[in-house]
Amino acid sequence: MNRRTLLKALGFPAVAATGIFGWMAAARATNRYYQGPVSDHFDGVRFFSPNQPQDKGFAELLRWQLGGGRKDWPESFPSPFQDKPPAEVAGLRAVLIGHASFLIQVAGLNILTDPVFSERASPVSFSGPKRVNAPGIRFEDLPPIHAVLITHNHYDHLDIETLGRLWQTHKPRVIAPLGNDAVINAAHPDISVETRDWGGSVDIGRGVTVHVEPAYHWSARGINDRRMALWCAFVLTTPEGTIYHIGDTGFGDGKIFHAVRERFGAIRLAHLPIGAYEPRWFMEPQHMNPEDAVKVFNIIEPQQALGHHWGTFRLTNEGVDEPPVELATALQAAEIAPERFKPLRPGEAWSASSLSL
Incomplete structure (x- = not known):
């Protein structure tokens, strides 16, 4: 070959x-997506995470792909849950749609994170990671969507086809880190995208503000646009408490998690990724494993954490059901009650209070 x-x-x-x-x-x-001033995380062409490892080289990619150790995944890994959410929630409710796609219902608003309803997380429809379970909420069963939050432009988080459907049906506010507006508008020039740098915020009404916070990750849609659009985590300050949603991140030096705890105080609900982490020598800078996620839990001390980013798209070497097993082991070692950090399946809902239609 x-x-x-x-x-x-x-x-x-x-x-x-x-x-x-x-x-x-x-x-x-x-940079084809963003032109702006040099900063502590933008060198004029590419974004970067300060004091953290950046890109793996081509030789390292080949070493991973050709090195073996890849566990088999089933063709189908269906979830036992399927949710049909109410139109409106007075308190706080979160449902995992799949991978990093959540429906957050809070203060009467319906918010989607990284919505992916397509069959594949890929630039093409005939190849690439294929979902092994259906979305936990049918697209037709979504309530009126007020806002969509995009953490970064990888295909398992930014699904252009789904965004187009959401825009046609719901006309939501779309919020993303710098440069991602160019990615979205190249396919859908009519979609209005509100972009912010790390530390920026957007008031979406009803007492809810979306804050764009750092993550240890990277971005690319193709081979020539690496780190040309920014990536982020989101913090939502709401009347029902603070929500911390991380799409993808490595643990790194842990400073970004201490900064969130210091800036925003007590966290009511945290969405922490627990999958796509093997082999560690390749994935550690960009994806937490369950042990890392428990370290983040201990730093931010949320009342409740929900584990995601596992069991839908096969991206890395670990088995389809290994993340929740390893999470249980890490929680036991840290003496954290398992009900405080639940690894969700698609369609599984968590609620903080009673609902009202």
Whole structure:
């Protein structure tokens, strides 16, 4: 197998088409998504996480892909839950749709995080990670959606097709970190996207404010746009308490989690990713494992944590059901009651109070 055939097999047709030298030349191009001043996390072309490891090289990617250790996944891993949410919630309710897609219902607002309803998390419909369970809420059963929060532009978090459907049906406010408006508007120029830098915020009404906070991750839609759009976590300050949603992050030095605790105080509800973490030598800077997620839990001390980012799309080497098993072990070692940190399945709901239609 030659290099070009291997690249295609690994899912990098752009590199295979242009060749490695064309890719390297294009990588030096100016930022296609965002033009703004240099900052402590933007060098004028690319965003970065200060004092954290950045990109793995091509040789490391090949080492992972060709190194074995990949556990088999079933063709289907259906969830026992299916939710049909109420139109409005007076208190606080969260439902995992799948992977990092949540429906958060709070203070009368309905908010989606990283909504993916497509069959694949991929730039093409015929290849790439395919979901092994249906969305935990049918698209047709969604309540009126007021806001959509996009943490970053990887295909398992930014689903252009789903955003188009949501815009046509609900016309929600769409909030994302810097540069992601260009990604979305390239496909849907009519969608209004409100972008913010880390530390920025958007008031979405009814006492709810969305805050854009750092995460230790990266971004890319293709091979030549690495780290040209920003990534983030979200903190929602609401009348029902503070909600911390992380789409993807590594643990790193832990400073960003201490900063959230210091800035926002007590956390009512935290959505913490617990999957896509093996092999650790490759994934550690960008994806927490369950042990890391428990360390974050101990830093931010939420009243309730919900585990996500597992069991829907096969992205890495661990088995489909390993994350909740390892989470249970980590919680026991940390002497944390398991009910305080629940690994959700698609369609599984958590509620803080009674509901009103």
